[in-house]
Amino acid sequence: MPLFDVYPLYDVTPVSGKGIHVYDDQGTEYLDLYGGHAVISIGHAHPNYVKAVTTQVETLGFYSNAIQNPLQKELANKLEALSGCKDYQLFLVNSGAEANENALKLASFKTGKKRVVAFKKGFHGRTSAAVAATDNQNIVAPINAQQEVTILELNDVEGVKRELEKGDVCAVIVEFIQGIGGLDQGTAEFFEQVDALCKANNAMFVADEIQCGYARSGKFFAFQHYNVTPDIISLAKGMGNGFPIGGILIHPDIEAKYGMLGTTFGGNHLACAAGLAVLNTIESENLLANVNEMGAYFMEKAKEIPQIKEIKGRGLMLGLEFDFEVGDLRKELIYNYKIFTGGAANKKLLRILPPLNIEKAHLDQFFELLKVALKEVEIKA
Numbered sequence: 464m465p466l467f468d469v470y471p472l473y474d475v476t477p478v479s480g481k482g483i484h485v486y487d488d489q490g491t492e493y494l495d496l497y498g499g500h501a502v503i504s505i506g507h508a509h510p511n512y513v514k515a516v517t518t519q520v521e522t523l524g525f526y527s528n529a530i531q532n533p534l535q536k537e538l539a540n541k542l543e544a545l546s547g548c549k550d551y552q553l554f555l556v557n558s559g560a561e562a563n564e565n566a567l568k569l570a571s572f573k574t575g576k577k578r579v580v581a582f583k584k585g586f587h588g589r590t591s592a593a594v595a596a597t598d599n600q601n602i603v604a605p606i607n608a609q610q611e612v613t614i615l616e617l618n619d620v621e622g623v624k625r626e627l628e629k630g631d632v633c634a635v636i637v638e639f640i641q642g643i644g645g646l647d648q649g650t651a652e653f654f655e656q657v658d659a660l661c662k663a664n665n666a667m668f669v670a671d672e673i674q675c676g677y678a679r680s681g682k683f684f685a686f687q688h689y690n691v692t693p694d695i696i697s698l699a700k701g702m703g704n705g706f707p708i709g710g711i712l713i714h715p716d717i718e719a720k721y722g723m724l725g726t727t728f729g730g731n732h733l734a735c736a737a738g739l740a741v742l743n744t745i746e747s748e749n750l751l752a753n754v755n756e757m758g759a760y761f762m763e764k765a766k767e768i769p770q771i772k773e774i775k776g777r778g779l780m781l782g783l784e785f786d787f788e789v790g791d792l793r794k795e796l797i798y799n800y801k802i803f804t805g806g807a808a809n810k811k812l813l814r815i816l817p818p819l820n821i822e823k824a825h826l827d828q829f830f831e832l833l834k835v836a837l838k839e840v841e842i843k844a
């Protein structure tokens with residue numbers, strides 16, 4: 464049976480990973496500066512992670528959400544302690560799109576309204592309301608297009624005010640650092656005004672932290688760089704270091720009712736074990752400090768390369784913008800220099816999303832090889 468052919472693939476077959484590296488079926492080592500789309504947070508095959516997942520699957524891998532599962536409470540408590548999101552409530556799901564679906568559904572339940580405001584170059588997932596709120600018409604099917612969504616320019620405070628004052632908006636959803644769009648960020652004034660406008664107009668402020676959250680930006684959540692209080696925070700990607708887990712943090716003002724949300728797999732024992740191993744490692748290895756140190760080091764090194772026109776992002780969610788499209792450069796890096804990097808909707812941007820425990824030596828290696836690869840690409844052009 465053929466696979467449904469929706470992914471253009473690089474001709475590389477990783478079969479194992481350790482720390483910041485993956486190894487292909489020929490035994491070749493690759494430096495992983497992409498973490499499989501910002502997913503690998505504590506490194507490949509981290510011993511804490513391997514031990515926690517192995518022990519859990521040997522004990523009890525799954526039971527439904529109809530029984531007591533103390534691991535969910537343990538995960539919620541750890542998340543509250545590390546994120547500082549005091550008294551928020553946790554609902555667990557399996558992926559980023561599902562987290563945003565539930566965030567928007569909850570916003571609609573809470574406010575009794577149904578229109579969503581989202582932003583240009585935003586990405587929120589590929590299902591129902593999440594994809595309708597995503598600024599990419601190519602992935603919005605007619606069935607998704609029936610959702611009521613208004614997409615505004617980032618930083619358009621007046622637009623947000625105008626739309627919210629119409630009285631039918633249940634949620635404003637935003638990435639505090641855009642991922643797939645290309646690492647653009649709104650201004651502090653914009654985020655803080657949107658927060659205030661949501662509160663004044665009975666709309667929920669949804670922080671999509673699926674890519675920029677979980678320590679990646681140098682704070683536990685990217686919204687914490689600003690003076691805002693989101694009503695709902697969506698999570699996934701780095702939360703499970705590769706195990707499919709997502710969730711929403713829900714402000715204490717939003718009350719739960721039995722049956723309001725639900726899922727078969729969300730919050731299962733194995734997912735919680737993976738999620739706890741990630742949080743325990745972020746804490747025990749002080750990865751937030753490492754993200755800040757390595758992010759600053761990366762920025763300094765990037766300034767030495769004249770072909771880089773702009774350095775975007777924060778912490779270890781970074782983008783290098785060139786004045787040419789980077790498709791060939793990415794191929795050069797992966798095939799000839801054995802380095803994984805990412806692309807973005809902005810075709811001139813190289814996206815860097817390494818595991819959060821990356822070290823200076825890895826970044827030095829990247830910049831040395833990037834210089835050589837840039838020369839190669841220039842010669843071939």
Ligand SMILES: Cc1ncc(COP(=O)(O)O)c(C=O)c1O
Nearest residue numbers: 558559560586587588642673674
């Ligand atoms: C900001 C953001 N939101 C939502 C999603 C969707 O997550 P998933 O692919 O797990 O459904 C992504 C995935 O790239 C993302 O970057």
